[in-house]
Amino acid sequence: xxxxxxxxxxxxxxxxxxxxxxxxxxxxxxxxxxxxxxxxxxxxxxxxxxxxxxxxxxxxxxxxxxxxxxxxxxxxxxxxxxxxxxxxxxxxxxxxxxxxxxxxxxxxxxxxxxxxxxxxxxxxxxxxxxxxxxxxxxxxxxxxxxxxxxxxxxxxxxxxxxxxxxxxxxxxxxxxxxxxxxxxxxxxxxxxxxxxxxxxxxxxxxxxxxxxxxxxxxxxxxxxxxxxxxxxxxxxxxxxxxxxxxxxxxxxxxxxxxxxxxxxxxxxxxxxxxxxxxxxxxxxxxxxxxxxxxxxxxxxxxxxxxxxxxxxxxxxxxxxxxxxxxxxxxxxxxxxxxxxxxxxxxxxxxxxxxxxxxxxx
Amino acid sequence: xxxxxxxxxxxxxxxxxxxxxxxxxxxxxxxxxxxxxxxxxxxxxxxxxxxxxxxxxxxxxxxxxxxxxxxxxxxxxxxxxxxxxxxxxxxxxxxxxxxxxxxxxxxxxxxxxxxxxxxxxxxxxxxxxxxxxxxxxxxxxxxxxxxxxxxxxxxxxxxxxxxxxxxxxxxxxxxxxxxxxxxxxxxxxxxxxxxxxxxxxxxxxxxxxxxxxxxxxxxxxxxxxxxxxxxxxxxxxxxxxxxxxxxxxxxxxxxxxxxxxxxxxxxxxxxxxxxxxxxxxxxxxxxxxxxxxxxxxxxxxxxxxxxxxxxxxxxxxxxxxxxxxxxxxxxxxxxxxxxxxxxxxxxxxxxxxxxxxxxxx
Numbered sequence: 001x002x003x004x005x006x007x008x009x010x011x012x013x014x015x016x017x018x019x020x021x022x023x024x025x026x027x028x029x030x031x032x033x034x035x036x037x038x039x040x041x042x043x044x045x046x047x048x049x050x051x052x053x054x055x056x057x058x059x060x061x062x063x064x065x066x067x068x069x070x071x072x073x074x075x076x077x078x079x080x081x082x083x084x085x086x087x088x089x090x091x092x093x094x095x096x097x098x099x100x101x102x103x104x105x106x107x108x109x110x111x112x113x114x115x116x117x118x119x120x121x122x123x124x125x126x127x128x129x130x131x132x133x134x135x136x137x138x139x140x141x142x143x144x145x146x147x148x149x150x151x152x153x154x155x156x157x158x159x160x161x162x163x164x165x166x167x168x169x170x171x172x173x174x175x176x177x178x179x180x181x182x183x184x185x186x187x188x189x190x191x192x193x194x195x196x197x198x199x200x201x202x203x204x205x206x207x208x209x210x211x212x213x214x215x216x217x218x219x220x221x222x223x224x225x226x227x228x229x230x231x232x233x234x235x236x237x238x239x240x241x242x243x244x245x246x247x248x249x250x251x252x253x254x255x256x257x258x259x260x261x262x263x264x265x266x267x268x269x270x271x272x273x274x275x276x277x278x279x280x281x282x283x284x285x286x287x288x289x290x291x292x293x294x295x296x297x298x299x300x301x302x303x304x305x306x307x308x309x310x311x312x313x314x315x316x317x318x319x320x321x322x323x324x325x326x327x328x329x330x331x332x333x334x335x336x337x338x339x340x341x342x343x344x345x346x347x348x349x350x351x352x353x354x355x356x357x358x359x360x361x
Numbered sequence: 362x363x364x365x366x367x368x369x370x371x372x373x374x375x376x377x378x379x380x381x382x383x384x385x386x387x388x389x390x391x392x393x394x395x396x397x398x399x400x401x402x403x404x405x406x407x408x409x410x411x412x413x414x415x416x417x418x419x420x421x422x423x424x425x426x427x428x429x430x431x432x433x434x435x436x437x438x439x440x441x442x443x444x445x446x447x448x449x450x451x452x453x454x455x456x457x458x459x460x461x462x463x464x465x466x467x468x469x470x471x472x473x474x475x476x477x478x479x480x481x482x483x484x485x486x487x488x489x490x491x492x493x494x495x496x497x498x499x500x501x502x503x504x505x506x507x508x509x510x511x512x513x514x515x516x517x518x519x520x521x522x523x524x525x526x527x528x529x530x531x532x533x534x535x536x537x538x539x540x541x542x543x544x545x546x547x548x549x550x551x552x553x554x555x556x557x558x559x560x561x562x563x564x565x566x567x568x569x570x571x572x573x574x575x576x577x578x579x580x581x582x583x584x585x586x587x588x589x590x591x592x593x594x595x596x597x598x599x600x601x602x603x604x605x606x607x608x609x610x611x612x613x614x615x616x617x618x619x620x621x622x623x624x625x626x627x628x629x630x631x632x633x634x635x636x637x638x639x640x641x642x643x644x645x646x647x648x649x650x651x652x653x654x655x656x657x658x659x660x661x662x663x664x665x666x667x668x669x670x671x672x673x674x675x676x677x678x679x680x681x682x683x684x685x686x687x688x689x690x691x692x693x694x695x696x697x698x699x700x701x702x703x704x705x706x707x708x709x710x711x712x713x714x715x716x717x718x719x720x721x722x
Contacts, residue, residue: 320705335680336697
């Protein structure tokens with residue numbers, strides 16, 4: 001019998017790296033950034049396939065209250081019916097999300113069913129490769145391992161976590177070490193060694209196995225998360241976690257709480273055309289372009305320009321004679337930065353926060 | 362007794378060189394581009410002064426129907442009460458405007474009263490110098506000369522008309538030649554000679570003198586313009602020229618119809634801080650700037666950028682890490698061009714016309 005996997009789509013982020021399009025109540029994952037579907041729709045569709053090696057169950061969607069209506073509308077539109085929408089009353093990073101998900105799966109389907117924890121705002125070009133990697137990971141997770149997926153590094157990026165591979169194990173490797181956001185020199189040595197992967201932030205594990213490891217390494221998160229589930233309020237398919245219990249939970253990443261400590265960590269290489277779409281430049285990189293390297297979305301006119309990315313959700317945006325620019329226009333805000341100016345959006349967003357412009361964030 | 366001058370403010374233009382701010386029904390001269398007053402307000406204020414040498418009468422405002430309400434509102438706001446608003450039922454360039462104005466002045470005030478013909482969309486920094494030049498010009502115009510004002514060229518611009526000075530006459534010179542839009546090599550020789558001025562498009566002449574010269578050199582314009590006045594419809598201070606007569610009038614510039622042909626042309630040098638604000642770059646040039654050379658209008662945040670010009674009439678516009686850019690955001694359009702990209706706006710506007718986007722023009 002094919003192994004059963006419950007996809008848990010983490011859709012609670014409200015990042016500002018794609019400001020002004022991405023906003024607290026209408027974040028990146030709810031926008032059609034790469035295709036005509038929103039990123040959460042693409043993610044849901046990606047985990048609706050069947051395979052001879054595994055069976056995806058109805059997904060669990062984790063998000064916050066301000067995103068619920070919009071996200072649900074988008075998934076309804078797709079004909080996707082999640083097992084439930086888990087509403088986080090406050091954000092507590094990914095370890096509590098993993099714990100809540102594992103507990104829900106354990107209660108409903110049993111200890112041995114697998115949980116696939118994945119962000120709603122990543123792009124994966126090669127769906128077949130993705131499913132292949134899941135199949136490889138599922139075989140390991142079914143044996144009690146906690147699986148992370150490793151991306152072949154495309155350059156010495158300093159914004160990612162790196163995973164060093166150890167001894168081979170079936171279609172993967174034991175994890176030898178995790179390194180969060182190395183400096184560029186360190187990242188270069190990692191690449192040169194050929195032993196490192198980027199950590200894609202996608203995890204696969206048995207519900208019972210995760211809860212056991214969490215109890216070992218971070219029992220406070222386990223305790224609070226389980227209490228938040230026990231005290232949760234269910235309305236239809238909307239499960240709102242208990243505020244007091246969840247608020248008491250440490251805010252900590254799943255990598256840090258479990259993966260970096262457990263002896264059961266394995267990495268499965270995943271050559272799947274992955275991008276976390278973590279900046280406008282990253283989105284430009286994976287977008288279709290004209291013969292001059294320009295990409296665009298919406299009501300846009302590009303003249304005599306090169307390697308630029310122009311996005312509008314309404315107004316006509318017209319450019320002429322520029323290169324390497326990002327231009328993003330929404331109804332109430334316009335961003336213009338150099339394409340390699342990774343800090344630009346952050347600086348602008350920080351200044352808006354400072355000035356009390358929460359209406360724009 | 363001080364000579365009487367009727368300012369005739371030509372406010373009928375609907376240029377697109379400052380697109381997307383300047384639109385057919387809300388053109389450049391009705392925007393507060395340089396100061397907090399609109400350009401037509403500034404122009405009206407500039408010709409409301411008194412002097413021992415001349416007396417400005419109530420002005421005549423020439424415009425088209427779609428601009429009337431807005432222009433009148435702006436002048437009312439300023440407390441400016443024009444002698445009349447002349448509505449052109451169709452545009453016929455500046456020679457017919459001069460003829461209509463001269464005829465109106467002749468009828469109401471007599472042949473000897475002077476007409477100061479001036480565009481509504483130029484910026485003049487030095488008002489005192491402007492009035493001094495007018496005084497010099499008035500002395501010549503009172504003797505029957507047709508006066509144009511000459512700007513010391515700041516560079517070999519190819520977009521202006523050039524005036525070559527001849528023999529001196531009181532505070533000016535007889536005009537030796539006019540040259541429209543020379544190529545850059547010719548413009549350079551003009552500058553090197555020291556004998557040339559830019560034609561500012563501001564003219565001063567006696568009403569009777571102009572009509573006599575027009576009769577000599579371009580009688581068709583004189584005939585049609587006078588008929589358009591005779592057949593005009595007056596409602597309060599709004600005088601709508603007769604459509605059939607004015608439509609029959611040749612469309613021709615005052616320079617070409619009269620100034621380049623008459624023997625009475627004189628040029629008065631005018632060192633008055635003049636700009637025709639003929640491009641976004643020209644507007645940037647005369648704007649106040651921060652220590653990095655950036656200028657802005659409206660709801661704008663500028664970070665780590667140089668020599669750029671950012672304008673918004675609503676949305677927050679934020680830039681980071683760019684230089685030499687023009688960014689202009691209106692509710693329905695956003696323009697991004699290089700500051701020295703003089704052709705950019707024209708190319709974009711032409712493409713919009715081609716695509717039938719009259720709503721944006």
